[in-house]
Amino acid sequence: MADIRIDYYPTHEHEGIKFRRGHTLPFGATMVPNGVNFSVYSSAAISCTLVLFERGEAQPYAEIPFPDEFRIGDVYCMTVFDLDFERLEYGYRMDGPFKPEEGHRFDKNVILSDPYAKVLGGRDTWRAQPNWDDVYPYRSRLAFEDFDWENDHPLETPIEDLSIYEMHVRGFTSHPSSETKNAGTFAGIRSKIPYLKSLGINCIELMPIYEFDEWENSRTNPKTGELLVNYWGYSTVNFFSPKAGYAATGKFGMQVDELKTLIKELHKNGIEVFLDVVFNHTAEGDHRGHTISFRGIDNKTYYMLTPEGYYFNFSGTGNTLNCNHPVVRNMVLDCLRYWASDYHIDGFRFDLAAILGRAQDGSPLSNPPLLESLAYDPILAKCKLIAEAWDAGGLYQVGSFPAYGRWAEWNGKYRDTVRRFLKGDTGLVGEMAQRLQGSPDLYPSRGPTASINFVACHDGFTLHDMFAYNEKHNEANGEDNNDGANDNNSWNCGWEGETDDQAINFLRHKQIKNALTILMVSQGIPMILMGDEMGHTQLGNNNTYCQDVEWNWLNWSLVNKNADLFHYAQQILRFRRAHPVLRSPTHFRHYDYVGSGLPDISFHGTLAWRPDWSAESRTLAFMLCGSHAKEGTIKDQTIYVALNMYWEPLHFELPTLEPGLKWHVFANTDMANSEDIHQIGEEPLLENQTGFFVGGRSVIILVAK
Amino acid sequence: MDFTITSEVVDKVAKLKLTGELDSLSARVFQKEIEKVALESPTELVLDLENLSFMSSAGLRVLIFSKQKMGVGLTIYIVKPQEIIVDTLEKTGLQHSVNIVDQYPV
Numbered sequence: 001m002a003d004i005r006i007d008y009y010p011t012h013e014h015e016g017i018k019f020r021r022g023h024t025l026p027f028g029a030t031m032v033p034n035g036v037n038f039s040v041y042s043s044a045a046i047s048c049t050l051v052l053f054e055r056g057e058a059q060p061y062a063e064i065p066f067p068d069e070f071r072i073g074d075v076y077c078m079t080v081f082d083l084d085f086e087r088l089e090y091g092y093r094m095d096g097p098f099k100p101e102e103g104h105r106f107d108k109n110v111i112l113s114d115p116y117a118k119v120l121g122g123r124d125t126w127r128a129q130p131n132w133d134d135v136y137p138y139r140s141r142l143a144f145e146d147f148d149w150e151n152d153h154p155l156e157t158p159i160e161d162l163s164i165y166e167m168h169v170r171g172f173t174s175h176p177s178s179e180t181k182n183a184g185t186f187a188g189i190r191s192k193i194p195y196l197k198s199l200g201i202n203c204i205e206l207m208p209i210y211e212f213d214e215w216e217n218s219r220t221n222p223k224t225g226e227l228l229v230n231y232w233g234y235s236t237v238n239f240f241s242p243k244a245g246y247a248a249t250g251k252f253g254m255q256v257d258e259l260k261t262l263i264k265e266l267h268k269n270g271i272e273v274f275l276d277v278v279f280n281h282t283a284e285g286d287h288r289g290h291t292i293s294f295r296g297i298d299n300k301t302y303y304m305l306t307p308e309g310y311y312f313n314f315s316g317t318g319n320t321l322n323c324n325h326p327v328v329r330n331m332v333l334d335c336l337r338y339w340a341s342d343y344h345i346d347g348f349r350f351d352l353a354a355i356l357g358r359a360q361d362g363s364p365l366s367n368p369p370l371l372e373s374l375a376y377d378p379i380l381a382k383c384k385l386i387a388e389a390w391d392a393g394g395l396y397q398v399g400s401f402p403a404y405g406r407w408a409e410w411n412g413k414y415r416d417t418v419r420r421f422l423k424g425d426t427g428l429v430g431e432m433a434q435r436l437q438g439s440p441d442l443y444p445s446r447g448p449t450a451s452i453n454f455v456a457c458h459d460g461f462t463l464h465d466m467f468a469y470n471e472k473h474n475e476a477n478g479e480d481n482n483d484g485a486n487d488n489n490s491w492n493c494g495w496e497g498e499t500d501d502q503a504i505n506f507l508r509h510k511q512i513k514n515a516l517t518i519l520m521v522s523q524g525i526p527m528i529l530m531g532d533e534m535g536h537t538q539l540g541n542n543n544t545y546c547q548d549v550e551w552n553w554l555n556w557s558l559v560n561k562n563a564d565l566f567h568y569a570q571q572i573l574r575f576r577r578a579h580p581v582l583r584s585p586t587h588f589r590h591y592d593y594v595g596s597g598l599p600d601i602s603f604h605g606t607l608a609w610r611p612d613w614s615a616e617s618r619t620l621a622f623m624l625c626g627s628h629a630k631e632g633t634i635k636d637q638t639i640y641v642a643l644n645m646y647w648e649p650l651h652f653e654l655p656t657l658e659p660g661l662k663w664h665v666f667a668n669t670d671m672a673n674s675e676d677i678h679q680i681g682e683e684p685l686l687e688n689q690t691g692f693f694v695g696g697r698s699v700i701i702l703v704a705k
Numbered sequence: 706m707d708f709t710i711t712s713e714v715v716d717k718v719a720k721l722k723l724t725g726e727l728d729s730l731s732a733r734v735f736q737k738e739i740e741k742v743a744l745e746s747p748t749e750l751v752l753d754l755e756n757l758s759f760m761s762s763a764g765l766r767v768l769i770f771s772k773q774k775m776g777v778g779l780t781i782y783i784v785k786p787q788e789i790i791v792d793t794l795e796k797t798g799l800q801h802s803v804n805i806v807d808q809y810p811v
Contacts, residue, residue: 086729086763144762146769148802187796249796254762261798 028116103300200573314393347384438523473540484543670695
């Protein structure tokens with residue numbers, strides 16, 4: 001009989017609350033028969049107290065010191081009986097030395113949230129004014145684990161077949177034009193699933209959704225008077241809790257259900273979900289920051305410290321998580337396993353991931369144990385792992401990130417090369433050829449799937465702004481335009497900012513189409529930034545981390561205003577999906593290994609078979625042989641793409657096709673709207689089969705059929 | 706408002722009438738009632754929510770529990786729920802598991 005087990009009964013009592021020795025693992029608060037098991041680690045605390053609150057109450061209703069015999073090793077554990085799972089909020093007080101020079105910053109006056117809390121209360125509604133006098137502002141809560149997933153599991157789409165859409169939960173549907181009932185929330189995204197499908201992406205990457213505090217460092221812009229908040233959320237308060245303020249049901253504490261419902265619905269529609277995860281630092285900031293959790297629980301374990309006890313700052317944000325400490329490493333692993341198994345997350349993008357490869361003293365490791373553990377973890381075995389392969393401490397590992405055959409990278413070199421090529425810089429044709437092939441120069445053994453290709457992402461100009469601004473315009477951030485990157489490789493097409501000049505606007509749209517086309521015909525995995533498909537602008541601001549304002553939200557009326565862009569984006573995304581020859585999991589071999597008469601890839605110039613690699617060249621054409629699609633396992637059409645970034649039209653001689661096949665035009669960005677791109681299968685026959693005039697700063701795609 | 710619940714099972718149809726606010730405390734009462742009617746293996750569960758003004762996550766969880774307890778063959782009808790409850794059901798995805806109707810029999 002289960003209910004007579006001895007461990008279902010209390011052995012201790014404190015102020016009427018009954019409890020007994022708990023289980024050391026798992027860490028965090030876990031529902032067990034008749035009660036809740038609490039387990040927390042601290043290597044240097046001398047005592048620990050469990051603090052219990054009724055939800056929303058200012059003062060705790062009980063504080064239970066862990067009896068000494070409840071500590072095993074460095075872990076305090078206790079099972080408390082008869083708690084109301086739903087009404088309970090809890091935290092810890094840790095006592096120990098306050099000796100910063102030795103790395104200790106204990107303060108038993110502070111109630112600390114649980115590093116393993118599955119739900120965090122206290123910031124339940126986005127930008128609702130908190131009670132600044134709250135004795136315990138970030139409150140640990142329990143999560144129920146009985147969500148009805150039906151038959152759902154992570155989609156496991158081959159990575160080379162993905163088209164990723166990077167989005168901000170709040171920015172996606174907050175704008176009034178989105179006409180969403182639950183603006184700025186997970187439920188809001190769910191209502192836009194038909195849109196995401198019509199666009200043609202099959203993966204969304206959510207900017208940080210771990211609980212963070214939008215009020216962190218909030219201030220007012222002295223020039224505009226607008227409130228500046230932490231909008232992007234790259235500053236984690238808790239790694240296991242979804243951001244309550246991103247859920248319409250956050251005020252009921254149901255953010256877990258709402259997020260899981262969103263993921264389940266996206267999966268039903270064939271769309272994977274990646275999370276942008278930030279393990280490089282936390283919201284506690286440097287020695288001047290406030291204590292929320294890690295600092296008060298075990299400062300020396302969780303953070304990288306200088307010999308004097310100050311915080312190393314490789315993230316540019318005040319502190320750096322001590323990721324290669326074995327205990328922290330396990331927390332990161334526990335966290336990702338939890339999201340993969342309990343939330344069915346398909347992949348993770350690691351913010352400033354180079355930090356994850358640094359030793360406890362900050363030096364780069366040649367064989368970083370955390371990266372290795374993640375790569376070989378059985379629960380994460382089918383998850384996509386993507387590194388932002390650099391950090392703010394100067395470590396730049398694009399192409400050299402310790403990958404263990406698993407990790408892909410945000411390819412920053414792809415972005416830089418394509419931007420400069422689009423701008424018309426010279427000396428780039430050779431490098432463009434590498435980028436189009438999935439950067440075999442960077443990933444010779446890892447294959448093109450190691451390369452996440454992008455031209456724009458949340459960090460920097462939008463695609464529209466890249467062709468509308470020469471300079472960043474970050475004045476609204478209140479930092480005298482000193483923040484944000486300076487190496488934008490942008491070009492305003494002749495006028496800084498918005499203009500009514502039709503020629504300039506035509507050129508800008510053409511450049512956006514050029515960028516989208518190059519992205520979609522490149523080997524590797526394309527990622528587009530939310531709104532780039534409709535010409536979203538940030539008014540020249542290339543660092544909108546603090547801008548929770550209407551101009552920074554996605555303006556859905558742009559779908560109609562820039563209908564040509566949206567239509568083009570839809571068609572070019574479909575083109576990629578329709579042609580496996582664009583999505584090779586392995587690098588090209590540059591010869592004919594299937595007997596089709598053509599090499600898998602060949603390069604051309606204005607003369608067929610004669611690419612112009614010279615320093616002054618701004619043109620490149622390439623042909624992908626359809627018989628070599630997916631290493632010759634699938635038959636596809638042969639595709640020819642010509643890129644002319646010279647400002648004048650140039651005549652491109654076309655490679656001759658085998659008898660019976662003729663070139664047809666799929667896309668020509670130099671054409672006016674409605675003629676620029678065609679439906680798949682309805683590509684018009686090219687009249688002159690021997691050559692084609694490619695307009696200045698234009699891209700054409702031909703298919704053989 | 707205090708929570709009250711009544712139930713009856715007739716011909717494999719379990720009818721429950723919920724009044725007041727369904728929070729974590731009253732959810733336990735709700736769950737006990739579900740366990741009671743489950744003994745008669747109903748095929749339909751009819752919840753009259755016309756006079757229920759609030760449903761917390763614990764209340765929603767009892768709906769999930771009902772399915773688990775009585776099997777996927779159980780059809781759940783939610784009769785005349787107030788808008789705030791429909792809204793919560795929708796945002797958390799539970800509306801797919803239940804039938805929201807104006808009256809029973811439908």
